[in-house]
Amino acid sequence: xxxxxxxxxxxxxxxxxxxxxxxxxxxxxxxxxxxxxxxxxxxxxxxxxxxxxxxxxxxxxxxxxxxxxxxxxxxxxxxxxxxxxxxxxxxxxxxxxxxxxxxxxxxxxxxxxxxxxxxxxxxxxxxxxxxxxxxxxxxxxxxxxxxxxxxxxxxxxxxxxxxxxxxxxxxxxxxxxxxxxxxxxxxxxxxxxxxxxxxxx
Amino acid sequence: xxxxxxxxxxxxxxxxxxxxxxxxxxxxxxxxxxxxxxxxxxxxxxxxxxxxxxxxxxxxxxxxxxxxxxxxxxxxxxxxxxxxxxxxxxxxxxxxxxxxxxxxxxxxxxxxxxxxxxxxxxxxxxxxxxxxxxxxxxxxxxxxxxxxxxxxxxxxxxxxxxxxxxxxxxxxxxxxxxxxxxxxxxxxxxxxxxxxxxxxxxxxxxxxxxxxxxxxxxxxxxxxxxxxxxxxxxxxxxxxxxxxxxxxxxxxxxxxxxxxxxxxxxxxxxxxxxxxxxxxxxxxxxxxxxxxxxxxxxxxxxxxxxxxxxxxxxxxxxx
Numbered sequence: 001x002x003x004x005x006x007x008x009x010x011x012x013x014x015x016x017x018x019x020x021x022x023x024x025x026x027x028x029x030x031x032x033x034x035x036x037x038x039x040x041x042x043x044x045x046x047x048x049x050x051x052x053x054x055x056x057x058x059x060x061x062x063x064x065x066x067x068x069x070x071x072x073x074x075x076x077x078x079x080x081x082x083x084x085x086x087x088x089x090x091x092x093x094x095x096x097x098x099x100x101x102x103x104x105x106x107x108x109x110x111x112x113x114x115x116x117x118x119x120x121x122x123x124x125x126x127x128x129x130x131x132x133x134x135x136x137x138x139x140x141x142x143x144x145x146x147x148x149x150x151x152x153x154x155x156x157x158x159x160x161x162x163x164x165x166x167x168x169x170x171x172x173x174x175x176x177x178x179x180x181x182x183x184x185x186x187x188x189x190x191x192x193x194x195x196x197x198x199x200x201x
Numbered sequence: 202x203x204x205x206x207x208x209x210x211x212x213x214x215x216x217x218x219x220x221x222x223x224x225x226x227x228x229x230x231x232x233x234x235x236x237x238x239x240x241x242x243x244x245x246x247x248x249x250x251x252x253x254x255x256x257x258x259x260x261x262x263x264x265x266x267x268x269x270x271x272x273x274x275x276x277x278x279x280x281x282x283x284x285x286x287x288x289x290x291x292x293x294x295x296x297x298x299x300x301x302x303x304x305x306x307x308x309x310x311x312x313x314x315x316x317x318x319x320x321x322x323x324x325x326x327x328x329x330x331x332x333x334x335x336x337x338x339x340x341x342x343x344x345x346x347x348x349x350x351x352x353x354x355x356x357x358x359x360x361x362x363x364x365x366x367x368x369x370x371x372x373x374x375x376x377x378x379x380x381x382x383x384x385x386x387x388x389x390x391x392x393x394x395x396x397x398x399x400x401x402x403x404x405x406x407x408x409x410x411x412x413x414x415x416x417x418x419x420x421x422x423x424x425x426x427x428x429x430x431x432x433x434x435x436x437x438x439x440x441x442x443x444x445x446x447x448x449x450x451x452x453x454x455x456x457x458x459x460x461x462x463x464x465x466x467x468x469x470x471x472x473x474x475x476x477x478x479x480x481x482x483x484x485x486x487x488x489x490x491x492x493x494x495x496x497x498x499x500x501x502x503x504x505x506x507x508x509x510x511x512x513x514x515x516x517x518x519x520x
Contacts, residue, residue: 159406
């Protein structure tokens, strides 16, 4: 068995370039509601770039440098933009019942991404090394401990918190988003409600 | 297009589209919004509460914290796993306490770890501390508690004159010497270092002990002033006039309704409810009735209004 051959066939079958990078779209894709997914991706890209710069210069940089403080502000507002876009994206996909026509995997992957993103947001607060993180760390520890996670994740261990925030959780988010986009492009945008309803599930 | 897409979209009119152009335009818009907000509003960065600041500005509160910990009355002293063996104090739900499943993974004895061990290090520099420590540890537990009770009661009537804490005279044993040494440690800016030093010095990455030291009253009162306490929906706040984790609103809301608003198991109850809601949403596509909610809410009519009006007018659908 040639694994490369198999992978090539799988991609050709599921995600040819015409689907991955489309130059035409169904006429019903004609609403601003379709832009929230792209906005979430854009905010995620900004989060990764600004977070990457903050990581290179270290966790204390934004306290002592004007440039660092500005990059920290960019990262902060990118996070706000990310969750605002994501909330709007999830709401519109709910109102579209976008899981119809066997698109439940896309829905599930999107929700899992939101769940991991919330945890990434928490570790972001804990990484700020200011009073917000000082207070959040002792408050959040009770929540983690209550469900037994305190044995594995200590909110007051900055080394663990930052590693999760800058490496592990972004990697998981990028992986989930990658899978989400694979199914989005493979299956195409779901038909409007009322179209082929007999195949809706 | 793939066979799959061709079949799904058969009969559906198509329109020209440029995916990369759309993504780049959206990226540019989001970037401009973010840059403007960052330039105009900046980001929250309220300074930490340092032991040195507390020792200099609120020395009585500092001493009360130290005495409370030494008396074994800090909230960590009998917390339960992962810090202590007091398993009955772990939060539980349906007779299960998940914290107990994994036991004590971060063993802490606040009276020892937060007070007596740091003082033992200081004793190398200050002979008075050596004698006070020996006297304290040689005394019975009842005697220690009597000294500490009297000392803490005296702190309620203490005054600060020229930065020095004056307490009414009384029988406090060696406790004032011990607490004054703790205060000196704080004023010198050395308390956090004394608490967090580990076997891998000079490297440090775990700030559990120094973060826990002031968590009860001192940090709590600062958080209260900054609208960050639990009662003030602090979970979704940032310091200052910045949006916080507003996406945690449903979670924060749970702490304001029964039974969570008056429960020693509020955290595990809230997490359990959030987990159930999350699972419900995860399986929504196959939950009868609920998976038809979007059809009844009819918001989709707005999203696809062009498509429906085109169909209604009998148009071909060609854009």
